[in-house]
Amino acid sequence: MSELVPGGNVPLPDGTLTLRVPGPFDVSALITDDGGKVRGDGDFVFYNQPGAPGVRLRGEALIVDPPRLRAGAARLTVVISPADPGTPFGRLPSPVLQVTGPGGRVLARFAPARPQRETVLLLAEIYRRGPGWKLRALGQGYADGLAGVARDFGIEVTEEPAAATGGSAARAPARGRTTAAPARGGAGVASGGRGSAPWAAAPTPTPGGGSRADDRTDGFLDRVNSARIKAGSPPVSLDARLMEAARAHASAMAVAGRLGSESPDGVSVHQRVTASGYAYLTVGEQLVSGPRTPAEFVEYCLSANRSRLILCEPRFLHTGLARAADPRTGDQYWTALWASPFSPAGLARTAAEVLALTNAERTAAGLPPLADDTLLTTAAQAHSADMVTRDFYSHTSPDGREPWHRATAAGCRHRAVGENIACGQRSPAEVVRGWMDSPGHRANILKPDFTHLGIGFAGGGRAGTYWTQLFGG
Numbered sequence: 001m002s003e004l005v006p007g008g009n010v011p012l013p014d015g016t017l018t019l020r021v022p023g024p025f026d027v028s029a030l031i032t033d034d035g036g037k038v039r040g041d042g043d044f045v046f047y048n049q050p051g052a053p054g055v056r057l058r059g060e061a062l063i064v065d066p067p068r069l070r071a072g073a074a075r076l077t078v079v080i081s082p083a084d085p086g087t088p089f090g091r092l093p094s095p096v097l098q099v100t101g102p103g104g105r106v107l108a109r110f111a112p113a114r115p116q117r118e119t120v121l122l123l124a125e126i127y128r129r130g131p132g133w134k135l136r137a138l139g140q141g142y143a144d145g146l147a148g149v150a151r152d153f154g155i156e157v158t159e160e161p162a163a164a165t166g167g168s169a170a171r172a173p174a175r176g177r178t179t180a181a182p183a184r185g186g187a188g189v190a191s192g193g194r195g196s197a198p199w200a201a202a203p204t205p206t207p208g209g210g211s212r213a214d215d216r217t218d219g220f221l222d223r224v225n226s227a228r229i230k231a232g233s234p235p236v237s238l239d240a241r242l243m244e245a246a247r248a249h250a251s252a253m254a255v256a257g258r259l260g261s262e263s264p265d266g267v268s269v270h271q272r273v274t275a276s277g278y279a280y281l282t283v284g285e286q287l288v289s290g291p292r293t294p295a296e297f298v299e300y301c302l303s304a305n306r307s308r309l310i311l312c313e314p315r316f317l318h319t320g321l322a323r324a325a326d327p328r329t330g331d332q333y334w335t336a337l338w339a340s341p342f343s344p345a346g347l348a349r350t351a352a353e354v355l356a357l358t359n360a361e362r363t364a365a366g367l368p369p370l371a372d373d374t375l376l377t378t379a380a381q382a383h384s385a386d387m388v389t390r391d392f393y394s395h396t397s398p399d400g401r402e403p404w405h406r407a408t409a410a411g412c413r414h415r416a417v418g419e420n421i422a423c424g425q426r427s428p429a430e431v432v433r434g435w436m437d438s439p440g441h442r443a444n445i446l447k448p449d450f451t452h453l454g455i456g457f458a459g460g461g462r463a464g465t466y467w468t469q470l471f472g473g
Contacts, residue, residue, distance in 0.1 A: 015102035112139030242320025254324035270464035279342035351455035376454025384456035414472030423463035
C-alpha cells in the first residue's frame with residue numbers, strides 16, 4: 001500500500017477501483033478531458049446523479065472502472081464536501097481517502113492536511129498516463145461550495161432566487177439523501193475444499209402494526225399516494241413501527257446537527273427499523289433538511305430523480321415520516337422510511353430471482369445453469385442472518401468459520417465451495433449486477449466447476465440488507 005502526500009502518485013492496476021472517504025462527507029466526481037473541462041452535466045457524479053459511464057456512487061464509496069469512462073475522458077477528479085452544507089472542514093474529522101483494487105486489496109491511502117474554512121476539497125484524481133491509469137493525491141480546498149468547483153470545471157450553474165418567507169429573510173434550500181444504505185460487495189472467495197423534541201405525524205395504530213394518518217400529516221400520505229398512482233405504483237400506508245424508527249432517527253440527526261444514515265452513537269437508520277419490530281424484505285430512506293412542512297418535504301423528494309424513484313418504488317407498501325429541529329439552529333431534519341414487510345414467501349421469491357439472474361449470466365457465457373441447493377441455501381441464509389445479528393460484514397465469521405465450514409456444517413458434500421457476499425443493495429437485480437461488475441464475484445458466478453447454488457438474504461444491520469451466494473461443485 002502507498003501512503004500518499006500531496007502531489008504523490010501511484011500506478012493503478014487493471015480492474016474496478018473503490019474509493020472511500022468514511023465520515024460525515026459527501027463524495028462527488030468530475031470527469032474531464034485533457035483540457036480539464038467537462039463535456040456536459042452528465043460528467044458530474046454526485047448524490048442526486050449517482051452514475052456515469054465507468055463511475056458509480058454508492059453511499060460513501062465511489063466505484064470507478066477507468067477504461068470504461070466515456071469516450072475522450074482523460075481524468076476523474078474526486079471531490080468531497082461536508083454532508084451538512086456550509087459546515088467548514090475545520091469542524092469535522094480529518095478526511096482520509098482509501099483506495100482499494102480488485103479483490104479488496106488496499107492500493108493507496110491519502111490523509112491531507114486538515115482543511116479549516118474550506119467547504120469543498122479536491123482530494124485526488126485518477127488520470128490516464130500512456131496505456132494505463134494513475135492516482136495522484138491533491139488536497140486543494142475551495143471556500144465557495146460545489147457550485148464554485150463545478151464552474152471551474154466548465155459546468156454552468158444556475159442558482160434560483162431564494163424564496164423569501166415573512167419578509168426579507170430567505171429560507172435555506174432543502175438538502176437530502178435518498179438511499180437504501182451504502183451498497184457494498186465483499187470480494188468473491190472460492191475454495192477447493194477447506195436531542196430535541198421530535199415531530200411526527202402521529203399514527204393511529206391498526207391491526208398488524210399499521211396506522212392511518214390524522215390531520216397532522218398535512219396531506220403527506222395523500223400527496224405521496226397521488227404521485228405513486230401516477231407512476232403506476234400501489235399506494236402505501238403509514239406504519240406505526242416505521243414512524244417510531246423515523247422519529248428516533250430524525251431526533252438523532254437534529255441533536256448531531258447533520259444528515260447521516262448512521263448517528264454518532266453508531267446506530268444506523270436500518271437498525272432502528274428492526275429494533276422497532278419491523279422485519280422487511282426491502283427498505284429505503286430519505287434524509288432531508290430544509291423543508292418546513294410535510295407538503296414541502298414531498299415536493300422536494302419529487303424534484304430530483306433519485307428521491308422520486310424511492311418515493312414511487314412499487315415494492316414499498318409501508319412508510320413512516322418524522323422530523324426534529326436542531327436545538328441550536330432551528331433547522332428541520334426529516335426522516336422518511338419506506339419498506340416492504342418480510343414474509344417467507346417473499347424471501348423465497350427473492351432467492352429465486354437471484355438464482356434466475358445468476359443463471360442468465362451463466363447462460364449468456366455459454367455455461368450450464370446452477371441448480372438450487374437446499375443445504376447451501378440453509379448455510380447461506382444463516383450467514384446473512386449472522387452478519388445482521390452480530391454486526392459484521394465478512395466471509396469469516398467472528399468465531400473464525402469460513403464458507404466451506406458453514407457448508408459442511410449444513411450437510412453439504414461438495415468438493416469445491418465458493419461464496420459471494422454483498423450489503424446495501426435493494427433488489428436481486430441490483431445485487432447481481434454489482435457482483436457481475438466485480439472481477440472476484442464474477443469469477444465465482446461464471447466458474448465452470450460450480451454446479452449448485454444457495455441464496456441467503458437478511459434485512460437489518462448497519463447496511464440494511466445482507467446477501468450471500470454459496471456455490472458448490
